[in-house]
Amino acid sequence: MYSDLLHALPDVFAWTNFAAVVIGVIAGIVVGAMPGLSATMAISVLVPFTFGLEPLVALGLMAGIYNGAMYGGAIPAVLLRIPGTPAAVATTFDGYPMAQKGEGGFALQVAVVSSSIGGIASAFALMLLAPPLSKVTLLFGPSEVFWVAVFGLASIIFLLGGNPIKGLISACFGVFVSVIGSDPIYGNDRFTFGQLEMLDGINIVILLVGLYALPPVIDLLETPLKTDGVNSSKLGTEPIWKALPRMNYWKTWLRGSLLGIWIGILPGAGGSMAAFMSYNEARRTSKNPEKWGEGEPEGVAAAEVANNADTASALIPALTLGIPGTAVAAVMLGGLLVHGLQPGPMLFRDNPDIVFGFMWQFLFGAILLVLLGGSLATNSFARLLNLPRPLLGSVIIVLMLIGVYSIHGRMFDVYLMLGFGAIGWVMDRLKFPLPPVVLGLILGGFAEENLRLALRIGRGDPMVLFQNTTSLILVALTVSVVVGPTLKKRFIDSRKKA
Amino acid sequence: MKTPLTALALALTATAAFAEYPDKPVEVVVGYSAGGGTDVMARTVAQFLEQELGDGASVVVKNMPGAGGQIGFTEVSEAAPDGYTLGTFNLPAALALTKDRAADYDLDSFTYLANFVEDPNTITVAATSPFQTLDELIGAAEADPGAITLGLSSLGGNDHFAANMMQDASGAEFTLVPFKGASNARTAIMGGHVAAGTMTLGQTSNFPDELRVLAVLAEERSPFRPDVPTAKELGYDVQMSSLRGIVAPAGLDEATTEQLLRALSAVNENPDFQAMMAEQGNPIAFMAGDDFAETAAKQDGIAAQIWAETPWK
Incomplete structure (x- = not known):
């Protein structure tokens, strides 16, 4: 089962494939360091351009960007108390106080080492878990896949945090978008307004580029960033190998990695939730919790290890079942599909070199993070914050337009993307979460298609949905996700009263 | 050829077309994404067709995916019948979808040049x-x-x-x-x-x-799997397959049609082409001109009948 893993290794070291990872990591750190730009956005803008590339070059870029961006977000989080990506919010808690105390350099070093460890752990989880899981996915027929999709929708609405009603509305919008196009069984047109371009439904990459790239670009153009706070001479950096012995956070790293991996596998939740949970757990078990929030390096370690540990693990359900756990994983699936790689059990059989090579690239991306992010460039990355933001925004808009046009070579898609961008901007302003839209589109489509297939197989009898253990386990998980938070809250309330 | 004059005119245009065609790139429209079975066939044919047309001819593949191939088929049917727009044609899919929805083309919208692949169900x-x-x-x-x-x-x-x-x-x-x-x-x-x-x-x-x-579901056993019986042998006379060929818009003039038919036949006879198709696992069933048109009409009839008896939507 794992021999394919070794066979895939030589290809990864082909210089183009390796260079792709290196460039990806650097680009990822840059993107992550820019407040407003996220890994999801960078990868969605990139996907249309990877069409002409070799699969491993394209996937290497994506793996590198994902790993890099998850660390890059820590740079402005530490220096400016502005999280570069949503996943870096928890990094500001102790990172910024450290920078104020003149320990900004050490904070970033803790961040990069922790990020790297989280990424390595996640890559190993992907390598160990995905191959055996891909063998059992044949057991997932239409009714099981239907329940996986329902479970995913339930978890994204209820586990994302924030307002479940807004999450629900976002998810409903995504599910509505999934309905556009010809229906999966009979091919009847739905909401296509007679446009042939709409018959195949809404391409996920078009939606992602619009939703994830346009709102932050508008922000970039709108709000100038005050960067007076960045004074890299005050970072107080020492070489990273001298700083390493001061980092002794093995427990936090281990716990954060496991949490991050688990949250990555779960559909719906993502890096920011992993970082928060890891931070809270680490503080709860700390000997001196009162120091947390005032510049405790272990807090930075806890947040950063967890937000990188969900990267590769989010691909476990994506590669084996074709069901992405996070928005980034959804974009990466889009990237795979562009190269004709259909996720699912056959992927591991038909393209072992690519799928296992991709896993190695995740591992090397995480390792490279320490070398690239840690030793040579933290200072230069910090200066990136001084780049003129309108220029950056304009470049991204141009890339978005070219990229989306090039998917099918038609302007229709560009208008569609701009339309989704406008919707995304409004949603962003009204504080509606965006990930449920993306997963609603994907999981809603899965749910409908597989429900109808299952009912057809059962000749209309809905009991077909409850006929085996896998289905029943998934039903139980869904119920626990929906009622769990309410029960927990009641339990805590009743204890408070007592 | 009713009068000597029209004969002369035809002969003139024919030689003119013969001398000139192709003086610019010939486009092969593929109604599916790059990398799929139809696209691979189109690219293989295009590569050999360039050689056969000779004289530095250039044949380029243009992917227009969407709506189950309908966008590409429509594009070909509406292009000028000048020999510079060809398209891949999938049977029975291309004609089946004219039954279940309002398509802008039908059986008669094409000049049937050559079918290359037949993959039996x-x-x-x-x-x-x-x-x-x-x-x-x-x-x-x-x-x-x-x-x-x-x-x-x-x-x-x-x-x-x-x-x-x-x-x-x-x-x-x-x-x-x-x-x-x-x-x-x-x-x-x-x-x-x-x-x-x-x-x-x-x-x-x-x-x-x-x-x-x-x-x-074929007339004869497949050379790829000679061990598998045909349904006909087992007593059920059913033949159905997926066919892939090359068409042009309807109204392509006879000289260009002739020239393309000759070139496509030469492509089929090229052993390198045969080897390449075999390597891709594409069972070749070459049909040119009228044979191909006849098969298309037959498939159209099957689709129409099934649609009439058991409409699927």
């Missing part, structure tokens, strides 16, 4: 299935009508027609389960979520250990 079960022969499967379907589920890649395509024709020929009743694409249907068959399925022989070829092909 099969009746296939999982290797772990209790059904060893086609008769056992049909027996089970007769014993409990509708209890046997049959996975397909979609409604309104060769898989669906194959299943329908199989039901008609045997009198058995299957529950048809249209998955989204052949690979999903295949996975469901392998996982035992449907009892059997119909897909083309090419789509089974990479899975000899996981799938058992019970019958090929």
Whole structure:
């Protein structure tokens, strides 16, 4: 089962494939360091351009960007108390106080080492878990896949945090978008307004580029960033190998990695939730919790290890079942599909070199993070914050337009993307979460298609949905996700009263 | 050629066309994404067609995916019939979709040049299935009508027609389960979520250990799987397949048609081309001109009949 893993290794070291990872990591750190730009956005803008590339070059870029961006977000989080990506919010808690105390350099070093460890752990989880899981996915027929999709929708609405009603509305919008196009069984047109371009439904990459790239670009153009706070001479950096012995956070790293991996596998939740949970757990078990929030390096370690540990693990359900756990994983699936790689059990059989090579690239991306992010460039990355933001925004808009046009070579898609961008901007302003839209589109489509297939197989009898253990386990998980938070809250309330 | 004058005029235009064509790149429109089976065939044909047209001719493939190929087929049907726009043509899919929706083209919108590939449908079960022969499967379907589920890649395509024709020929009743694409249907068959399925022989070829092909729906056994009987041998006279060829818009002048037919026939006879197609696992069934048009008309009739008897939407 794992021999394919070794066979895939030589290809990864082909210089183009390796260079792709290196460039990806650097680009990822840059993107992550820019407040407003996220890994999801960078990868969605990139996907249309990877069409002409070799699969491993394209996937290497994506793996590198994902790993890099998850660390890059820590740079402005530490220096400016502005999280570069949503996943870096928890990094500001102790990172910024450290920078104020003149320990900004050490904070970033803790961040990069922790990020790297989280990424390595996640890559190993992907390598160990995905191959055996891909063998059992044949057991997932239409009714099981239907329940996986329902479970995913339930978890994204209820586990994302924030307002479940807004999450629900976002998810409903995504599910509505999934309905556009010809229906999966009979091919009847739905909401296509007679446009042939709409018959195949809404391409996920078009939606992602619009939703994830346009709102932050508008922000970039709108709000100038005050960067007076960045004074890299005050970072107080020492070489990273001298700083390493001061980092002794093995427990936090281990716990954060496991949490991050688990949250990555779960559909719906993502890096920011992993970082928060890891931070809270680490503080709860700390000997001196009162120091947390005032510049405790272990807090930075806890947040950063967890937000990188969900990267590769989010691909476990994506590669084996074709069901992405996070928005980034959804974009990466889009990237795979562009190269004709259909996720699912056959992927591991038909393209072992690519799928296992991709896993190695995740591992090397995480390792490279320490070398690239840690030793040579933290200072230069910090200066990136001084780049003129309108220029950056304009470049991204141009890339978005070219990229989306090039998917099918038609302007229709560009208008569609701009339309989704406008919707995304409004949603962003009204504080509606965006990930449920993306997963609603994907999981809603899965749910409908597989429900109808299952009912057809059962000749209309809905009991077909409850006929085996896998289905029943998934039903139980869904119920626990929906009622769990309410029960927990009641339990805590009743204890408070007592 | 009613009068000497028109004959002369025709001869003139013919030589003119012959001398000039092609003086700019010839476009082959593919209604599917790059990298798929039809696209690979188009690129292979294009590469050899360039050589055969000679004189530095350039043949470029243009992908216009969408709406199950409809966007590409429509593009070809509406292009100028000047020989500079050709297109790939998939039977029965291209004509089947003129039945179930308002398409801007029909059987008569094309000049049928050459068909290259014919991949026959099969009746296939999982290797772990209790059904060893086609008769056992049909027996089970007769014993409990509708209890046997049959996975397909979609409604309104060769898989669906194959299943329908199989039901008609045997009198058995299957529950048809249209998955989204052949690979999903295949996975469901392998996982035992449907009892059997119909897909083309090419789509089974990479899975000899996981799938058992019970019958090929063709006139003769396939050279790729001579061990598999035809349905006809087993007493069910059913033939259905997926065909891929090259068409031009209707109204292409005779001289250019002739020139393209000659060039495409030469492509087919090129041993390098044959070798390349075999390597891709594409069973060649070359039909040129009228033969191809006749097959298209026959497929159109089958689609129309099935649509009339059991409309699928």
